[in-house]
Amino acid sequence: MSSNSLAVDKSGNLPSYLIDEGKRKGILAWLLSTDHKRIGIMYMIALLSFFAVGVTLGFLIRLELLTPQGTIVNPQAYNEFFTLHGVIMIFIVVVPAIPSIFGNFFLPIMLGAKDVAFPRLNLLSWYLYVVGSIMILLSIVLPGGAADTGWTFYIPYSVRTGTNMIFTLTAVFILGFSSILTGVNFLTTIHRLRAPGMGWFKMPLFAWSLYATGWIQVLATPIVGITLLLVIIERVFGVGLFDPTLGGDPILFQHMFWMYSHPAVYIIIVPAMGVISEIIPVFSRRTIFGYKFIAFSSIGIAVFGSLVWAHHMFAVGMSNNAEFVFSLLTFLVAIPSAIKVFNWTATLYKGSIELEPPMLYALAFIFLFSIGGLTGIIQGALNVDIYLTDTYFIVGHIHYVVFGGTGIGIFAALHYWLPKMFGRMYNKKVAKVAFWIIFVGFNILYFPFLILGWLGMPRRSYHYLPRFQVYHVIATVGSWILVLGLIIMFFNLLKSIRSGKVVTEKNIWGGESLEWQTQTPPITENFVDIPVVNEAPYEYKQNEEEFLEKEEVL
Amino acid sequence: MSAENQASVHVHRDDVATKMGMWFFLFSELLLFGGLFLMYSVYRYTHQHDFHIAAEGMNIFLGTANTIILLTSSLTMALAITAMQKGKKILSLSLQIITFLFGLAFLVNKFFEWSAEFREGNYPGSPILTAKPSGQILYYGLYYTMVGLHGVHVIAGMTVIAFMIRFTIKGIITKDNYVKLEAAGLYWHLVDIIWIFLFPLFYLIT
Numbered sequence: 194m195s196s197n198s199l200a201v202d203k204s205g206n207l208p209s210y211l212i213d214e215g216k217r218k219g220i221l222a223w224l225l226s227t228d229h230k231r232i233g234i235m236y237m238i239a240l241l242s243f244f245a246v247g248v249t250l251g252f253l254i255r256l257e258l259l260t261p262q263g264t265i266v267n268p269q270a271y272n273e274f275f276t277l278h279g280v281i282m283i284f285i286v287v288v289p290a291i292p293s294i295f296g297n298f299f300l301p302i303m304l305g306a307k308d309v310a311f312p313r314l315n316l317l318s319w320y321l322y323v324v325g326s327i328m329i330l331l332s333i334v335l336p337g338g339a340a341d342t343g344w345t346f347y348i349p350y351s352v353r354t355g356t357n358m359i360f361t362l363t364a365v366f367i368l369g370f371s372s373i374l375t376g377v378n379f380l381t382t383i384h385r386l387r388a389p390g391m392g393w394f395k396m397p398l399f400a401w402s403l404y405a406t407g408w409i410q411v412l413a414t415p416i417v418g419i420t421l422l423l424v425i426i427e428r429v430f431g432v433g434l435f436d437p438t439l440g441g442d443p444i445l446f447q448h449m450f451w452m453y454s455h456p457a458v459y460i461i462i463v464p465a466m467g468v469i470s471e472i473i474p475v476f477s478r479r480t481i482f483g484y485k486f487i488a489f490s491s492i493g494i495a496v497f498g499s500l501v502w503a504h505h506m507f508a509v510g511m512s513n514n515a516e517f518v519f520s521l522l523t524f525l526v527a528i529p530s531a532i533k534v535f536n537w538t539a540t541l542y543k544g545s546i547e548l549e550p551p552m553l554y555a556l557a558f559i560f561l562f563s564i565g566g567l568t569g570i571i572q573g574a575l576n577v578d579i580y581l582t583d584t585y586f587i588v589g590h591i592h593y594v595v596f597g598g599t600g601i602g603i604f605a606a607l608h609y610w611l612p613k614m615f616g617r618m619y620n621k622k623v624a625k626v627a628f629w630i631i632f633v634g635f636n637i638l639y640f641p642f643l644i645l646g647w648l649g650m651p652r653r654s655y656h657y658l659p660r661f662q663v664y665h666v667i668a669t670v671g672s673w674i675l676v677l678g679l680i681i682m683f684f685n686l687l688k689s690i691r692s693g694k695v696v697t698e699k700n701i702w703g704g705e706s707l708e709w710q711t712q713t714p715p716i717t718e719n720f721v722d723i724p725v726v727n728e729a730p731y732e733y734k735q736n737e738e739e740f741l742e743k744e745e746v747l
Numbered sequence: 748m749s750a751e752n753q754a755s756v757h758v759h760r761d762d763v764a765t766k767m768g769m770w771f772f773l774f775s776e777l778l779l780f781g782g783l784f785l786m787y788s789v790y791r792y793t794h795q796h797d798f799h800i801a802a803e804g805m806n807i808f809l810g811t812a813n814t815i816i817l818l819t820s821s822l823t824m825a826l827a828i829t830a831m832q833k834g835k836k837i838l839s840l841s842l843q844i845i846t847f848l849f850g851l852a853f854l855v856n857k858f859f860e861w862s863a864e865f866r867e868g869n870y871p872g873s874p875i876l877t878a879k880p881s882g883q884i885l886y887y888g889l890y891y892t893m894v895g896l897h898g899v900h901v902i903a904g905m906t907v908i909a910f911m912i913r914f915t916i917k918g919i920i921t922k923d924n925y926v927k928l929e930a931a932g933l934y935w936h937l938v939d940i941i942w943i944f945l946f947p948l949f950y951l952i953t
Contacts, residue, residue, distance in 0.1 A: 310764045377771040385764040411771050415779035423786075423892065432871045432888035433881075434786060439888075440881025445789060449782055 206697075207721065209616065209714040227312035230715060232319050233298030234614070239323055240294060241683075243285045248679060250278040255638070255672040258665045261657050268655045272341035273356070275653055277333065279344025280361060284368050285326050287599045288457060291464035292375055292410075293322070295606045296403050298614060300379060302708040303397045305388025305726060307718040310381035314374055321371035328364035332357040343653060345454070348435040348446040352427045359428060362421045369414045369421075372460070376410030379403050388707070390726040397706040397730045398487050402467025405491035409456045409463075413499060417453030420446065444509055451502035459498040461595055462562075463491055465602025466533055469555045472609050473537050474731045475704040476552035477544025481731045483536040490529035497526040504573055508582040516575055523573035530566055534559060549702070550624040554605030557632050561597025565590060568643060583653075586646025592639045604631070604682065609702065611686060616714040618696050619689035627685060630678030637671030706730050762926040769930040773937050776900075780941055783893045787948060790885045797882020802953040804869070809860045810950035813853050814942065820849030821939040824908075824932045831915070834922040840915050843908055843928075846935065850905040857898055861891075890949055897941055904938045907931045 207213075210230045214222035223231055254274050257264045266274065297315065301308050309315050333339045340361040342351045351358055383404050387396065396404075424446070426432055433439025435446045474481040481487065503511060503519040537559055546552070568590040572578045581587065612618045641664040646652075650661050657665070700709040707726070711719055791798050827842035868875030869887050876884055911931045914920045920928050 307759065310761065311768055314768075373772070373775050377768050377775070380771050381764050381768040384767060385761055411775045412778050415775045416782045419779050419782035419896075422896075426892060430871045430891075432892060433884050434790075434888045434892065439877070440790075440794065440885045441888075442789070442793075445786060449785070452782075 206712055207716040209712065210717050211615070211714055213717045215717070225316070227308070227316050228717060229297050229301050229308050229312065229315060230614075230719075232315050233294050233296075235319055236289070236293040236297060236322070239319075239326065240286060240290055243281055243326060247278055247281040247286055248676065250274050250281070252672055252676055254278060255669045257655075258657070259669045261659050261662055263655070269338070269341065271655045272343075272653075273333075273339040276340045276343050276361075277329070280329060280340070280365065282595070283344055283457075283461075284365050285322075285329065287461045287595055287603075289322060289368070289372060289375070290599065290603050291468060291606060292379065292403055292406055292460075293318075294603075295399075295468065295610060296375075296379060296464065299610065299708050300382060300400060300403055301386065302711060302715060302719050303400055303706050304383065304386055305391060305707050305720065305724045306382065306386035307720070307723075309378050310385055311378050314378055318371045318374040318378070321367050321374070325364045325367035325371060328360050328367065332360035332364070335360065345450060346421065346424060347450075348424065348427075348443040349437075351424055352436070359425055362425050366418050366421050366425075369418045372410050373414045373418075376407040376414070380407040380411065383407070388724050388726050394485065394488070395726055395729050396488075398470035398481065398484070398491075399464075399467035399706075401488040402463045402470070402491045405495040406460050406463050409460050409495050409499070413453045413456035413460070416449060417457070420449040420453070423449075444506070444511075447506050447509060448503065451505045452499075455502040455505065456495070456499050458594070459494050461599045462602075463494055465558065465599040466491070468602050468606045468609070469537060469558050470533070471704070471706065472551050472555040472605055473540050474544075474733070475609075475702050476547045476549055476555070477541050478547075478703070478733050479540055479544040479731075480729075480733060481536065482539035482542075483532070484729065484731070486532050487536050490532040493529035493532075494526065497522060497529065501526055504578070507575055507578045520573055520575050524570065527566060527570055527573075534563060534566075549608075550619075550621055550628060551605050551609035551702070553625065553628045554601050554608060557628070558598060558601045558605060561593055561601060561635070565593030565595075565597050568593060581646060583651055584646035585642045585650045585652055588652050589639050589642030589646055592642065597635065597639070604628075607686060610708075611689070612693075612696050612701050613708060613713055613715070615690045615693075616696050617689050617693035618701075619685050619693055623681065623685040627678050627682035631675060631682060632678075634671050634674030634676075634678050638668050638675050639671070641665070641668045641671070705732060760924075762929075765926045765930055766933065769933045773933060776937055780893070780896070783889070783896065784944070784948075787889050787893070790882070790889065794880075794882025794885060797880050798886050799953055801879075801883040801886035802949060804867075805950045806860055806863065807950050809856055810946055813856050814946050816849050816853050816856070817939050817942050820846045820853075821936055823849065824935045828925065828928055828932050831920065831922065831925045831928055836915065836922075839928075840912065843912050843915065847905055847908045847912065850901055850908070853901055854898065857894070893945055894949070897938070897945060900938045900941065904931075904935045907934055 210228055215226065215228070217225055223235060226232065253265065254271070257266055257271055257274070297309070335357055337355060337357045340346075340351075340356050340358050341354060342356075342358070346358075346362065351362075383396070383400060423432075423434055427435055431439075433441050435441045435443050437443060470481060470487055501519060501522045503515060504523045507516055507520075537555075568586065572581055572587065572590065608619070608624060645661055645664045645668075648661065648664075650657060650664075696713055699711065699713055701713065702709070707724055708715075710724060823842045823846045827839045827846060830839035830842055864870065864887075870876060871884075871888060871891065876887060908931060911920065911928050914927060
């Protein structure tokens with residue numbers, strides 16, 4: 194760090210992390226930076242680019258399903274499309290999204306630290322992420338074609354298909370490694386780098402959610418790593434561990450796959466819940482209701498969520514006793530999720546609610562996630578699930594949870610924190626219009642899925658019966674509305690980064706956590722002096738006055 | 748605050764965090780092998796007789812030799828850390844080199860063991876193994892996968908130790924700053940402890 198780069202400008206502010214390049218200049222100041230904020234931005238660029246690819250694929254899938262027979266692509270391409278859509282959206286976008294972008298950028302600031310515990314490891318995670326993502330792209334362009342197994346890579350087809358499975362599997366393995374390293378980094382950061390005075394229960398809830406996520410990343414990801422490694426070994430050496438002709442058990446693959454991939458659902462959703470727990474109190478101007486319950490429910494979700502994987506397999510022929518247990522545990526995991534939903538709603542009660550764009554997205558999260566959660570409960574019941582397995586109902590459910598939950602959570606976080614990250618405000622009116630288009634398009638797109646599933650439309654199907662067409666047409670029209678909304682939203686945000694109104698005030702939304710006490714955009718190493726924390730998060734002045742009044746009365 | 752002060756604050760060192768991070772990573776590694784141990788227990792349960800017969804064909808001499816080698820290497824690694832703590836750089840350096848050589852010896856042993864198995868036709872896809880009952884095919888499948896993955900970890904551990912040797916020579920690891928060596932030691936002990944479970948599962952219980 195050269196001394197002249199730290200020169201104080203006319204208004205007495207230190208240069209922001211965007212200006213202070215450190216030792217290296219230009220593009221290398223980004224690619225070799227170990228600053229958690231710059232790494233967060235690099236994740237954002239990579240991740241949102243892949244999100245665009247995933248959206249395009251989803252858009253094309255919907256277009257294909259406009260008619261009961263082939264519309265725009267052949268069946269093989271269709272299989273590759275939905276596989277790529279799933280792999281990209283799950284492993285490249287939603288699993289890493291919130292921890293990698295907003296966790297990286299804001300976790301150290303919220304804890305009052307200068308950086309994460311292992312900054313260089315953090316950069317390594319980003320490179321692993323990029324290598325993994327590029328391998329997925331390679332699997333598309335190389336001869337052989339992209340994987341066509343669906344994102345679940347079920348045995349035996351994933352061993353027998355002639356497509357570039359090895360690339361896809363290796364890519365997911367590498368992405369998992371990146372995820373583990375991020376988890377290790379965040380866990381250590383939360384344990385070691387909290388500012389003086391910040392006890393565990395003075396941490397913002399976003400940090401709590403990242404803590405729970407970190408444990409799932411560290412403990413669940415290696416299981417899918419080894420499982421996918423075994424599929425690669427099967428393909429290359431034909432060892433036979435999953436091959437019934439050699440004595441192996443294909444169902445064991447499913448168990449091991451879901452042992453990770455179910456907890457992964459919580460890697461996906463818990464950080465989004467953390468974001469919502471930040472936004473709701475800020476825009477209700479109220480202390481969050483039931484802080485400890487929200488904090489512990491994150492941990493509860495992490496623990497229970499690790500014990501429910503076999504509910505993805507009720508139809509494969511397990512022992513009945515095991516099915517009962519997994520069904521019961523599945524119902525139990527709804528409790529911590531419901532605790533959060535009720536606490537958010539209770540926080541809104543008697544708050545002075547401001548419907549700014551982040552708040553709109555947060556409220557949409559609660560609504561859509563509740564639909565996603567309740568449709569999940571429906572499938573947790575054994576007899577109903579036999580009927581619904583592998584139908585569009587599950588596709589609708591996953592989109593309500595993953596897109597309606599995490600996707601909307603990402604948008605909420607973008608609208609909440611982007612002005613802080615770049616010091617420029619987006620056009621709020623356009624943001625609100627985009628929100629409503631997205632919200633309406635989302636429901637027109639995905640709600641027919643639930644009906645279709647209920648009527649018996651199988652998932653991943655290229656052809657379908659003509660009587661289903663009306664719902665498919667509605668959904669496809671919904672996808673056009675949704676994509677229009679996404680384009681407006683991202684255009685508005687990108688425009689704001691380039692030429693939005695400059696914001697210099699520290700506390701843009703009136704939040705109480707530490708990121709609102711640093712300069713906008715934050716300086717290198719976040720704080721001039723490490724802050725000392727005396728009070729719990731979300732202590733709003735308004736409440737304080739009420740509290741004092743009560744004190745006086747008493 | 749002047750720029751010089753800022754720059755001096757930048758040097759952040761937290762030995763507890765380094766070791767803590769290593770432990771979190773080791774948990775992850777344990778779960779990676781955990782998946783394989785799970786498969787082993789499932790297949791051992793469903794094919795008890797075949798596992799019994801296949802395990803009798805293992806070269807218990809080489810297996811025991813490798814166990815002794817790895818356990819001793821863990822000792823030399825621990826001694827290397829203690830030597831560094833006491834400021835005996837040359838002693839620590841030689842102990843690290845001995846640990847590295849033990850790792851190499853383990854791999855050489857493994858090479859001879861696997862070559863012998865391959866000559867007997869006990870490798871995946873060979874006509875001899877494929878003709879055997881499915882439990883024995885699974886046994887060898889698990890054997891090559893688990894021991895192979897462990898071997899990869901031995902190589903990774905040796906790479907880490909090679910870096911530690913370099914750091915010790917360059918004076919980056921010193922009497923007052925040896926946390927890198929400690930973290931490398933933790934990793935090496937993990938390599939060791941996984942072998943301690945693999946050894947009885949494949950060689951001793953027949």
